[in-house]
Amino acid sequence: MDVPIQKKKFSNQKLGLALGVLAIVALIVYVIFQTSGGSKLNVEKERISINTVSKGVFQENIPVNGIVLPVTTIYLDALEGGRVEEKFVEDGAMLKKGEPILRLSNTDLELSLINQETSVYNLLTQMQISQNAARQNTINRQNQFTDVENNLIEAERVYNLNKRLYEKGAIGRMDYESSQNNFDYQKERMKLAKQVLSEDTLSSKLEVSQAKNSYARTQSALELMRKKVGDLVVRAPIDGQLTSLDAEIGQSINKGTRLGQVDVITGYKVRVDIDEHYISRIYNGQTGTFVLNNKTYTLEIKKVFTQVTNGRFQVDMKFQGDVPEGIRRGQNLQIRVALSAEKEALLVSKGGFFQKTGGNWVFKVSEDGNTAYKVNIRLGSQNTEYYEVLEGLNPGDKVVTSSYDSFGDTEELILK
Structure with a gap:
């Protein structure tokens, strides 16, 4: 005989658990829907900058x-x-060039100039004394040469006379040979006198030349010392305006x-x-x-x-x-x-958006002007006013160029 099976009914506890599970599933579905779709953000137009993409002359600077x-x-x-x-x-x-600016004092330098001047004057005095002595010595040599020359002339005259007299037998051989020996002696003296006079002339010229060179060097040293003392007065090197003068009276x-x-x-x-x-x-x-x-x-x-x-x-x-x-x-x-020549290019105004996007994307305003959505772009060179747009935008497009820092990860802007 068959026994009838009674159908079990859900208890209130099981029913509550089922409703809770359904609520959780519904919440998960809602979150997934919200994250998988584009998030939106309401933005007031007055608080953002919107510029139009246009073609124009571009120069990188x-x-x-x-x-x-x-x-x-x-x-x-x-x-x-x-x-x-x-x-x-x-x-x-x-x-004006050469005009004095300030004067310095330097006692050591000035004393050195005095000593140098004294050295020059002493050297000049010694040169004059040496030249006078050399001149007197030359005069003495010339006088001696004149005496030798006169003695030679006289010895030659006596020799020629005695030679004729000897040939005629008017004088003896001893007198003749004596005059001949004296004539030969005077000739040798004449050679020696010429040599001495020549060497004395060369020596005098060399001494004078050396003295002049020494004086010239000392004079140059004196002029240099005078220039160094003259440099104590600082003068303008060119015509112009004096600036940044940093010197006060009494300063070292x-x-x-x-x-x-x-x-x-x-x-x-x-x-x-x-x-x-x-x-x-x-x-x-x-x-x-x-x-x-x-x-x-x-x-x-x-x-x-x-x-x-x-x-x-x-x-x-x-x-x-x-x-x-x-x-x-x-x-x-x-x-x-x-940095470049001028060229025709597609331009977008510079703005704070670049710091957020790096120039890889931008919010483009829809045709009705009510929304703005992300579009990928590629930028090229830039100047102080514009970026060069290489792709992603067309002339006439409007984009948001102000800062995106307050937009977060928003995918679409609702413009009010």
């Missing part, structure tokens, strides 16, 4: 700071040390100390600091521009200093064309240095 300097600067160094006794001009004065100055400088103010140059990253792209002839008093001026690189200090190097730039009126030494200028 970098912003740099420059300082105005005189075209030429001559430094004033103390050629000799000493104590500052007198200042003839003050810092900022306009000078060492030899070689930098006292100041003289600036040639007939022209100016601009000394520019540039990041070492661009050192391979900077060369003579490149140009840069800056705006002053609503007018644009052009500069050209004339000299590149390749030494890198603290990650930067320097260049000198000179004005092309007009020079701003009233420009002054030490004035700072904001300059754009061109």
Whole structure:
């Protein structure tokens, strides 16, 4: 006989457990749906910057700071040390070449000059004494030569006379030979006298030449010493303006100390600091521009200093064309240095978005202007105003260029 099976019913506890499981599953599904879909964020248009992508002339450039300097600067160094006794001009004065700036005193140097002058005067006196003695000796030699010459003439006359008389038998052989011996003797004396006179002349010339050379060397040393004493008066090396004068009366100055400088103010140059990253792209002839008093001026690189200090190097730039009126030494200028030629390109304005995206994507505004969504892009070169767009955008597209830091990982912006 069959026994009927009764159908079990769910208890309240089991029913509650089932409902809890369903709630958890529903929550998980909701989270998955929210994360798998694009997250959205409401943004007010007034708080962001929206710019239009456009085609235009593009030139890569970098912003740099420059300082105005005189075209030429001559430094004033103390050629000799000493104590500052007198200042003839003050810092900022306009000078002519050779105009005195200040006077130093140096007793040791001045005493050396006096000693040198005394040495020169003593040497000159000795030279005069030696020359007088040499001249007197020459006169004596010439007198002796004259006597020898006269004796030779007389001996020759007697010899010739006695020779004729001897041949005629008027005198004896002894008288004849005596006159002959005396004549031969006087001839030998004449040879010796000529030799002595010749050697004396050469000796006198050599002595005079040596004395002159010695005097010339001593005189040169004296002139050098006078110049060193003269250098105690510091003078302007060129026409220009005295700047950075660092000397006060009573101050002790060492030899070689930098006292100041003289600036040639007939022209100016601009000394520019540039990041070492661009050192391979900077060369003579490149140009840069800056705006002053609503007018644009052009500069050209004339000299590149390749030494890198603290990650930067320097260049000198000179004005092309007009020079701003009233420009002054030490004035700072904001300059754009061109790194490429001008070309036609697709441009997007620079903004804070780059720090977040690295130029790999951007929020593009929809055609109705109500939303903005992520699009991948690729940027090229840049200048102070624009990025060059290589792909991902078209002319007329509108993009959000302000900072994305407050957007988090939002995929879409709702613009209000």
